[in-house]
Amino acid sequence: MKRILSFLLFLGIASLACSLPVAQATQPSAETQPTETATQPQVQNEAGISSCPDPLCLTTSFSLLDLQNNPLDENVVKLFSVAVDDENNRVYVAGIMTPDVAILDGATEEWIGIVKTGITERGIKYIYFDSSAQYLYVFETTSSTLRRVNVATGEMAAPAKLNGGFASVAFVDEVHTRFYLATKKGLTAFDGNTLQELFVVQGLGENSGTMVYEEASDSIYMLASQNKTARTIIVIDAASGKVTDEIQYTTQANGRARAFYFDAQERTFIIGLERTVVMLDMNGNELNAFPLKNSGALEDILYDPATDQTFALSVAQPANGQVAGIGRHVDVYDKNGSLTHSFDFGRKPHHMHLNSANGHIYIANGDASVLWNIDTANPTQANPLRLGDSIEQIVVSGDGSMLYLSSRLGGSYIARYSLVDGSAASFYAGTWPFPLRRDSAGSFLFSLNAWDSTLSVYSMTPSETLLGTIPLGIPAGSTDRLPDLAIDSTHKLALAAYPEFGAIAVVNWETMQPVTTINIPNAETGDTGGGPGQLQVIVNESARRLFVYETHARTIHVYDTANNFAPLTNVDVKAQSKSIGQSDADLFFFDADSNRLFLGSIELDSTTAQPTGTVLPAESKPFGMDSEDNLYWVLDSQNSAILAIDRISLAIRHSQPMPEPSSNLATTAYDPVNKQVFIGYLINANVYGFSVGEIP
Template sequence: MSRRRSGIAVVLFLGALAGCAGPQPAPSASEGGTLGSSGITRVETLAIDRLARGSAQPNIIKLRRPLVDEQRNRVYFTGTLTPWLGVINTTTDQIVDAIDLGLHGYLSKQLALNPSTGILYFTTIEDQRLYRLDPVTRQRSAPVDVKGGGALSVDGVNDRVYAAAQGEIRVYDGNLALQRTLGGVQVLSLEVAPATSRLYVTTRGQFPEVKVFDTATLAELASYSMPGGLVPRFITTAGGRIYVSCDPQAVVIVDEASGQMRSTSLPANVGATAVLGGVLYVMTGYPYRAGYLPGADGAYGFVEVLDATTGARRATVQGGLQADGFDLHGAAGKLYIGNTGDSYIDVFELSTLTRSKRIDTATSLEDIVVRPSDGALVVRNRLGGGNSLLLVKNGVVSEAPAPGNWPSATLLDPSSGLVYSLSHYESSVAAFDAQTLAPQPAIPLGVPRLRTDALSTAALDASAHRLYAALPELGQLVAVDLVTRTAGAPVAVPGFDTATADGPGLMQLAVNSRLGRVYLFAPRMKKLFVYDSALALLRATDLSTALGSATGSVTLGQVFSDDGAGRLYVGALALDAEGTNVVARLPEGDKVVAADAAGNRLYAVSFVSPSAPAANDGHERLVELDPSSFAVLRRFDLLPIDTVKSAFGFDFARGLAYAGYFETGTLDVLRLR
């Protein structure tokens, strides 16, 4: 893991923050002091991402496939959870610019380039729209609807854009004016070859195949069914050959002159392909689903290197976690791999297939743990560069000890002074001393290494020295004895569907140390499971009626135990501590995030959106309540967000709260009193 830069203090105060985090919400009631004698106030906003990466460029997180512009020595890249298009200079391999696309929400962008003009085209996969972008003027076109499609390819010689839509192929000019359509084709992927005036398409449906069309007439010239029932997915062409990546786990080389085919089996899922200098490069490992190779530590992506004529395997290049795609810079002799799971773009030298650099593009803030001795913060950075934990102290960011592979929960045990981190892909619990940062040996969970995006989570019973891990991929709960450093036998969660388990928040945990209760909330099932400390199931409470239809989505951190008050919260619902009955509903707040027993306060968070969630005008509101009457005492409006909700940490001893913004990598420091 490359070391992230530390020792640079960057603080963005309110006036400076507007340029990087969008417009601020109107002053809240708390700032006006109308609900309390003194309002919650923002002390400062720390640019954690800039501090961690040492870069002035914005956070670009959840990477997709990079795109190389050889003529202009640029690499373009986007993230699903950011409106920015990043620009890398291929001479220095540094991020030199970021272009605001003005698109907000969860949007995966598929990029294509006109090499003659340098104009970029991209489709947004989730809402299936096509755009034109001039990276010099930074002007983006209005969207063109390509519902039912998403694939695209650009003819730089004739200035044409080929895009798939529902049941057809559309041909646009360089300004996205529609020129022609070809119906009756269900397209999965396509590639235009201007030199031969041909368009290559992989189709989907009952009988998927490869079709070849004349670009002048759109007449079909040939079609190929893959051998052995293989299903064609992605396609590229070179030297009179068609290269087709197929399911399951193979690449097929088609000689266009003879129609002869040869296939090469590969050890994992197969994605995009590219050919350069008689060498075929094939993305494998992660695409489509979180992939794996037997014995590998994590869902890595790989680029297989094959002979472009025979398909014989020459070498394997390992990318990062969840490597999503790659591109080649032939003139510079470089391979660029974009990694969704660790926000690195890896740079490899084609001559030696060795990695020469890792370009860090983002920092994610997902858990915030406060060190009691001095108020320093430990921040979980799962999707950021290095999958590290970050230590934030006095405006300086440095690395905490490496927590294993893909940290999915970070917890502080005040009694032992240890910080515990659940390592998702290693299926283990790592730890380090919060004060000295000395690492502790990892504790295996006693289950197979996890491999999918069904993100695990954990809760800590500090008084019993026991950690509980919820593993949606397996549909199981595991108890870890932190004294003996052993894991108990996994316990299956009744009725949990592992076949559809994908993404975070599918199992959510809380612990009541006083009662010895473990609570597991399964949002999709709308069920609360209550266990004793040995994970014997005591009851399952159906909350579907109380939650209603609006709470069916997976929101993180919905379950919270207020041990002192003897209450359990699931979303806005307050239940008794046994999880049997709903006793109240919060007047404000979507979920509870903290309880201050000494101060007799409860803190909840609600999402406020004046119009639509994708309009970049939504924000979260921190709500302070009386824990007995649920009367709202104070409110504070946080900074705008698009999709991912914020992480929170509380230091009641010092009267501070922290809000971490996942998408921008910034951290609000709030004074509660």
């Protein structure tokens, strides 16, 4: 396949490209639906019959992007920043989790390519575009590094390392080929060709706001936006960078100035405050003002001079016990301030960007893998343009013939891939299917729909049949603090751990009814930072014990599942923090055959959760057990390796380099029936399957 071809050529193994036709589904919102097409699948290998002369042999490899017929050669996921080339009708989109930038053709609204940025690490990045020079600017907030790429030639300027910077306050001067960024030193101008610092406008650092350019006077107007009471527009000579004037304006409206536009034809300023939009003449005199009517929290304001419309993007307030507001709302106003259109869309999109070449507004929605599109000529709805896929979990069917893959940041769906004939399908019943679990027999698949607070139960034979979706009896999830899920196959229980609520919701998946909710004492609740593994659960079915690991307090809580989930004890494991590792999904592992419980690399008593003193020989976590060969399969993320560890001595019997670095965010699964190890990567949506041979 094109996305993992170099790796497969290195190993001399052919790979498979197949499509992803749709299976049965309960339809969620349009933003979560992947593109589905069908082609004749090709047989790559038959599960469990390949012989392996080495400890591990690569037998399966595919890309979820290829299964989805993604038009791009590279993944772009958790969409965050947008830049527009309105000369050539192009839209550029950057993701937090991936280094490079996707290109959308504004005429066809199809994805047409990738811009290489030179970035090697994931992180928040803001992008900006100079249509005249065809320069894409990229500011990495984590490293405070400014980059510039010529999208026509691929040429890159030497990166400029900065001492901080306010990325949301930046300006591209296309006339002088300069880039302005507000830093702690002041408003700093960079040569767009070389990224050399040209000058600093002192005193305009933290006080900087949105900037606009006026061609007639060759001036940059900057809105001083940090002060809620001072009303000032600073005038800067674009050629010299000197402040030439300050325009004072007054308005009856309260609140900090949030948005700033200049209508060159009417020669008016448009300023968006927290609850009001104000129009000013060039001297700062108020010409008109109108209130914003939506009751939600304001996210962004955009003015379109071509249609003389103002768009206000807001977020709904948290309701019904939710921790954070997620739904977005747009109100559209005409030039007189009359509300003409209103509509809801998406979950957590933030900033609007106008492409004047096609009259469309684009909004990145990182938590839905969607670029939203609003037509300013008929602004009645937002339409989704999907981009990117992610693999965040792998579950193997009971007979080892199927893989089930959770895509969350890459769109809310579950992919099914056949290891026998290469056929594939997608299905979904809710938003953010994470985590996925199966029962011990492999008869049922469970999907915790994280942002719906529901559990979907599927029969895995003969195909994915949705048996039901169970409300958990808790508010809907609304943060990036990912939940966990444990399955008690013996007693038909599912236990969903939500860190934002500090609670475990217990349901009976046979009767499809909630059982109880367990509140974890002193757990850190609320929207306090994203990621998996902040509240983790596992069950010892025979001992009737529930173990809950709360990472903030580094404490394990133990409950009696046979006695109405009565609390039994708390175990402080701060002393073992290094061996447990950082917050990560699936730190718990239970070997039911040997009655051994692990949290990361430390062993715990399987009844009391007290550390036994036994530690695995690496900062790692087990993910599979082979009773025949007496092995634990272990992910060693620190060294990007898969380990085969002896179950008795806990000595490493084999170490295998992973096909990609751990920084691509690996997830693993083991099939004991056919003795296969599977590794998937969130960042690039690749999957590799290895058959197990002779382990020395």
